[in-house]
Amino acid sequence: MIKIGMFSSATKVKGQGVGSAYTELINLLKKYYSQELNIEINKFNRVNISHYHTIDPQFYLSTFLPGRGCKIGYVHFLPETIDGSLKLPWLAKKVFFKYIISFYKRMDQLVVVNPSFIEKLTAYGIKREKTTYIPNFVSSDTFYKISDSKENLRKKLNLDNKFTIVGVGQVQERKGVPDFVKLAKLNPEIQFVWVGGFSFGAITDGYDELKKVIKNPPANLKFPGIVDRDKMNEYYNAADLFLLPSYNELFPMSVLEAFSSGLPVMLRDLDLYYSIIDGYYEPAKDVDDMNKKIINLSQDRKKLEKLEEKSKKAAEYYSERRLAKIWLAYYQKFSR
CATH class of the missing domain: 3.40.50.2000 (Glycogen Phosphorylase B;)
Structure with missing residues (x-):
């Protein structure tokens, strides 16, 4: 059985896609692979894989701890996508954008939800071979055609x-x-x-x-x-x-x-x-x-x-x- 540490604070903020994607993945893995995968959430125990869904500072610091296994980062955004979403002071924006890329560079592997962003990550100095495209998805148990009019x-x-x-x-x-x-x-x-x-x-x-x-x-x-x-x-x-x-x-x-x-x-x-x-x-x-x-x-x-x-x-x-x-x-x- 593979032991996976999932790290996320995405569900703390309602109404944003990162939280939805995280929830869908957790539900999916528990539904299909409860016998193959042992999933812990926001715990810093020794694991085979550490999967980071958000870039919280405490998660960044945890990458320096022993027993992290393979560190996987989920790329839900890049500096250019944040730029059109949040209004930040110039200095805060510069520091935050550098932090985002620094977080991604701390990972052993990255997962992008759009293959077009592989090139952009490469431009930031991240090796192409450490990036994999896996698309988002939603459960048909949650989103489906309702029979009511x-x-x-x-x-x-x-x-x-x-x-x-x-x-x-x-x-x-x-x-x-x-x-x-x-x-x-x-x-x-x-x-x-x-x-x-x-x-x-x-x-x-x-x-x-x-x-x-x-x-x-x-x-x-x-x-x-x-x-x-x-x-x-x-x-x-x-x-x-x-x-x-x-x-x-x-x-x-x-x-x-x-x-x-x-x-x-x-x-x-x-x-x-x-x-x-x-x-x-x-x-x-x-x-x-x-x-x-x-x-x-x-x-x-x-x-x-x-x-x-x-x-x-x-x-x-x-x-x-x-x-x-x-x-x-x-x-x-x-x-x-």
Whole structure:
């Protein structure tokens, strides 16, 4: 049996993807490999593998302790993805970014959720051979197609019974929330719902302006705030279309959740999506393009259904059973 020390503080902050990815992996390993893997969480005992999900200073210091086994770092973000999320003083940002890379360099192995970031890590001086791509995934037990009607779900969630577009994630500039607001203003007959909040409070990039919008949104735009993970599936099933207008991502958990729920997906057309989910979503280059496609999809049920079929195929490819085998093989390869 392989003894694994999992290290994470991701679940302390609600409404952010790192916590979702961590929770999914822990549940997956316990579900499929309780006999093969002995998992301890945030304990500093001797192990075969130490898997670091967050970059807390105490975790960094623990890498110098004996009995760590193979030290594996989960790369959920890079300095450039943090840069568009948090508003930090110049000096604090410089120190923090150096710390992030220093943490990754302390690892024996790294796991990235998007292969496009292997090159970026190499540019930071990290050897290519120590980096492995393993995609995110979600459980079909948590995110699935609900048999109840959209009308009933909308009533339950205090939403209007009309064509509904849902966006999910932290309320911040990087996620493209200002563009989501613009699209709501351009389409008053369509209901827009952004599920998420300010997970990191006032240091969130664009906090002041976005806070004003949340306090006084357009009549057709709703901000239910941070919703518990076990309630999120209802929001996906109550919607007709998922829209994430982010400017920068690695592999957003919300997209996989939408796929697993059978919800059609539209994303800003970013190069980083090409290597992981190309062909499974409707790409849009900017707000004007998004607007045209939203109008078209809201008026053409057949096109929406074709997009829904793509989501189902994506969900099959990123199924937990397939990823479970990949993770077990990875742990077996690097166990010490």
